[in-house]
Amino acid sequence: MIGEWLIGILIVLGAVVCVISVFGLIRLPDVYLRSHAATKSATMGVLFILFGGFLYFWLFENHISIKLLLGIVFVFITSPVAGHLNGRAAYRSGVSLWKGSVQDDLKAERKRVKGQAGEKSGSV
Amino acid sequence: MIFETVLITALCILLLAILANLYRVVKGPSSADRVIALDSVGINLIASIAVFSVLLHTHAFFDLILLIGILSFIGTIAFARFIERGVVIERKR
Numbered sequence: 001m002i003g004e005w006l007i008g009i010l011i012v013l014g015a016v017v018c019v020i021s022v023f024g025l026i027r028l029p030d031v032y033l034r035s036h037a038a039t040k041s042a043t044m045g046v047l048f049i050l051f052g053g054f055l056y057f058w059l060f061e062n063h064i065s066i067k068l069l070l071g072i073v074f075v076f077i078t079s080p081v082a083g084h085l086n087g088r089a090a091y092r093s094g095v096s097l098w099k100g101s102v103q104d105d106l107k108a109e110r111k112r113v114k115g116q117a118g119e120k121s122g123s124v
Numbered sequence: 125m126i127f128e129t130v131l132i133t134a135l136c137i138l139l140l141a142i143l144a145n146l147y148r149v150v151k152g153p154s155s156a157d158r159v160i161a162l163d164s165v166g167i168n169l170i171a172s173i174a175v176f177s178v179l180l181h182t183h184a185f186f187d188l189i190l191l192i193g194i195l196s197f198i199g200t201i202a203f204a205r206f207i208e209r210g211v212v213i214e215r216k217r
Contacts, residue, residue, distance in 0.1 A: 008130040011175060015137040018168055022144040025164060031156050034148075038164045046171045049134075050189070053174040057183060067186035068174075074193050075170065082163055082200040089208035090156035 003059045007052045014048030017041050030098035031090045039083030046075055131179045138172045159203045166196030 024037025054068045097104060145168065148161040170189050177185040202212050 004127050007178075008127060011134045011178070012130060012137075014171060015134040015141075015175075018171060019137050019141045019144070022141040022164065022168075025148050025161060026144055031154055031160075034157060035160050038160050042164050042167045046167050046174075049171040049174050053178050056178050061181070061183075063183060065183060065186055067190055071170070071186070071189045071193055074190065074197075075167070078193070078197040079163075079167065082197055082204075083160070085201055085204040086156055086159055086163070089204040090154065092208050093154075093156070095154045095156060 003055070007056045007059075010048050010052030010055070014045040014052065017045035017048060021045065030101070031095050032087055033098065035083050035087050035090075039080055043075060043079040047072060050075070128179065131175055134175050135172060135179075138168055138175070142168050142172075155203075155207055159200060159207070163196055163200045166192055166199075170196075 018041070021037055021041035024041065025034050028034045028037055050068055050072045054065060054072070057063045057065050057068070091106065142165055145161045145165045149158050149165075152158045152161060170192050173185055173189055173192070177183060205212050
């Protein structure tokens with residue numbers, strides 16, 4: 001009985017975190033802010049739901065599912081990596097930041113590295 | 125009975141999340157937006173398959189959770205490489 005309550009709360013909490021992440025994905029003004037919302041909280045929501053399913057099959061059907069644990073570990077590792085690669089691809093392909101953002105360190109660093117490379121090739 | 129109602133409520137919330145993601149896929153100004161939203165659709169599909177397998181009392185769908193996770197990751201990485209460099213698999217020089 002208490003197990004059903006716990007599992008129901010975990011699953012509904014996961015679904016609500018997923019929908020909060022999606023509202024962030026709609027309302028935020030920039031690719032990078034949207035990637036921040038989508039990557040972190042969607043991962044957290046799906047981890048809640050998968051853990052609730054794991055507890056259900058463990059408590060009520062006596063079946064400890066290795067596949068579900070592997071799914072939890074895999075989503076937890078790969079989803080931030082996918083978000084990172086996507087943000088880097090967006091920056092390198094020239095998607096501009098939101099106009100209210102105040103600091104862009106990567107732009108100065110890229111300009112410095114490009115200047116050094118141009119100087120070296122010019123001297124040689 | 126209450127438990128099934130709770131699970132169906134969670135499924136409806138996940139359906140709302142997937143529809144809102146599709147709004148961002150249609151509207152998103154750059155292609156990175158669309159790739160992020162499609163990755164998020166894959167994550168929400170994993171969650172709804174887990175809720176379905178609890179609702180139907182079966183553990184026949186757990187392979188599907190792993191499979192959709194792996195396919196979504198590979199697809200996102202391929203699209204990110206394509207946006208960044210123009211090719212997915214580079215040729216050795």
